[in-house]
Amino acid sequence: MKMLPAAMTLLSYFTLSMTQPTVLPMTATPSASEIVAQVRNMSMAQAVAMWTRVDPDNEGIFSEQTMAKLFEEYDSNNDSHVSQEEFTQRFGANEPELNSLGVALFALIDMNHDGVINTPDIRAFYATIDTNTDGHVDRQEFVTYFADLIMAMFIAQLQQMQSTTPTSVTGPVG
Numbered sequence: 001m002k003m004l005p006a007a008m009t010l011l012s013y014f015t016l017s018m019t020q021p022t023v024l025p026m027t028a029t030p031s032a033s034e035i036v037a038q039v040r041n042m043s044m045a046q047a048v049a050m051w052t053r054v055d056p057d058n059e060g061i062f063s064e065q066t067m068a069k070l071f072e073e074y075d076s077n078n079d080s081h082v083s084q085e086e087f088t089q090r091f092g093a094n095e096p097e098l099n100s101l102g103v104a105l106f107a108l109i110d111m112n113h114d115g116v117i118n119t120p121d122i123r124a125f126y127a128t129i130d131t132n133t134d135g136h137v138d139r140q141e142f143v144t145y146f147a148d149l150i151m152a153m154f155i156a157q158l159q160q161m162q163s164t165t166p167t168s169v170t171g172p173v174g
């Protein structure tokens, strides 16, 4: 399954420094529902792993400042805006196949659709994750949001793969 390592790489870029991708135990030709279940489990596990990265002090809160700091690292020319080029270059640094995912993620985070990610977008994106609107993103909000997002990305990538590479399902005969 080529999808899985690529998606892992995607996540490692998104969290900037995640270094230990999980390897799924894959049995021969899993069914669609098995894939969905595995993707769901892995998405949840990855979201939990991301949480430990963004809350290293175990305060129980992913602050807006922490989020802004992550984006500062994407702003390679330090002009306070993350352009699509800056974003996709860093996001897909070693894997050109991640470009389309980077573009999709950029479009998601550029909440006011003006072609750059900056403070207003980071605020709006943060507010999107803060589902109970108390001004803080806690562990449950974070994990729920990113598990859903990661799962959607996996599925999108899977569909993209299937549309370009038809899967042949062959089992033992007899």
Ligand SMILES: [Ca+2]
Pocket: 075, 076, 077, 078, 079, 080, 081, 082, 083, 086
């Ligand atoms: Ca910039």
Ligand SMILES: [Ca+2]
Pocket: 110, 111, 112, 113, 114, 115, 116, 117, 118, 121
């Ligand atoms: Ca924007």
Ligand SMILES: [Ca+2]
Pocket: 130, 131, 132, 133, 134, 135, 136, 137, 138, 141
């Ligand atoms: Ca909240």
